[in-house]
Amino acid sequence: MTTPTDTLPRSGSPEARLRRPVHPVRQALRLTRTELTLIYRYRTALFYVLFPLFFVGIAMVTQGESAIRGVRTEAIALSGTPAVIAMMIGVMHASNLYAARREQLILKRFRASGVPPFALFGATTLSVLAAVAVLSAMVYAVLAAGVGELPNDPVMVVLTAVLATVTMVLIGAASSRFARNAESAQMMSMVPFLFFYASSGMMVPLAMLPDWLATVCRLLPMAPAVDLLRSGYLGYDVFGGLADARPASVVELWTAGLPSLAVVLVWTALAVLSLRSFRWDPRQPG
């Protein structure tokens, strides 16, 4: 994204020759600061970002027979929540944000003044990542305090949460293309939200679904992310279903988790690709 512009002779004022463009990563970090300010000031955003706590609350009061012998029900429910938090904020907040900013011509102005897409999407992703991190830390703190379990494989947990966040933010941003304005984006985002929640294995355990449907869910982004989080946190290989879960070493976890990780990575790549048709201008044709 950073072709040196020094090769272009300057036709403007002499001091123009001296300047070096700000690197897109630095621009993304600077914009992240603004994103966080805006989450606080833009009340709709604050609502979306805190909204997942409600679902976490539901998960915490989940009762019933544990699906894994020796693991408490709440631990199974809560260990997978970062994926759901990332999905809710990504799909609902990001799509609302981008629809509103497109409508307000904020995106267009940034592009017209030379801010690259990487910096804009990067900043939104990083700000959502910060929110996901804070909320997930709260959930895991509850889990650790209540059940006395710390994440078994923090790398797998963090990597999965990051990938899920990137994927869901970019899907949310790309899906804003179909919304005429921020309000319709709000309504429309319920569809992917319910779709992703239903296919995550968090709303309905995959074991309760017909085999073919469970297989479809495992090819969608949410269920593999939830499996990776649960396995990484609990130290159980749950990739073959909760009923067959068994304690596993870190190496065994990564080996068993590779297919799930691959599915998540494919979705991350698809989410990045989906931005190719992103509209910056509300009037833009096509």
Place this chain on the structure above:
Amino acid sequence: MSTAEPPAAEHGAGEPAISVRELRQSYGDFEAVRGISFDVRPGELFALLGTNGAGKTTTVETLEGFRRPSAGSVRVLGADPYGQPPGLRDRVDAVLQHSGLFPELTTAETIDLSRDLAADPMDRADVLELTGLTDKAGVQVRQLSGGQKRRLDLGLAVLSRPEVLFLDEPTTGMDPEARRATWTLIGDLVRQGTAVLLTTHHLEEAEHLADRLAIMHHGEFRAEGALRDVVVEWGDRIAFRMPADVRFEDLPELPGATPAAEVRGGDAWVRYTVRGDDADGRAHRAMEPLLDWARERGTSLGRLELRSASLEDVFLSVAEGASGIAAAPSGTD
């Protein structure tokens, strides 16, 4: 992208900063821009005038990199601007037709954000001073008036010291004082070497700022050139109410002038369009024989008027689609 891209390095001093060749833009069956060409050099301001829907904004958006030309080519600093390529990002800036500001940020926060994203930006205090918003620094953008937002838009666009600046109706909503101040600011930028493409509804703005201008209508240039040339080519107008006892064929031949009949308020009128290189003397030379003719016939020319061309005349006749104006740019007579 329709043609092979020349290497950007070929773009040297003296080359136009903005170059448009036979640009066409279509939306489905509708052709918004129909084959326009122009150049803007460093240190020059080119104004695009026209009615709403004339294709001005579509043209500017193509140059800003938001649209691919349907046909023809555009170059900004020697490069294809589509998709805002990295080589142009810190050298080009724009004031869009409508403000695109975060309502929740303050004026100062908005300026600081743009400063931090730009290479070698102006100081915040200078930007506030330049836009006359110093006492609004701590105010949220949502509380600014339309004119104040417009000034902030301009401040954000110039703080990166761009070499090419697109201004799409930049003074909309400003009070006369702010508009004057904005003109001074834009004039200074042009003197410092910035190439500016300005669209405006304000003829006075174009008269004040433009080195060259074009009047656009239905996607075409109907008049183009230096302000004086456009006005001179359009010609002076001699008009009077058609005397009752005179037929059109009886009207005299006047040097450098062509007569036309028109209807105004239910009456028949005659209008001579006086063109010619001698812009200072041509109206007098045409009027003299007309008055001689009237005296010889004993005819009185009711409500006789002589108007030197103004940009407003040219603009209005283009906007009304008056006949004859399409020929003006080719410099006939």
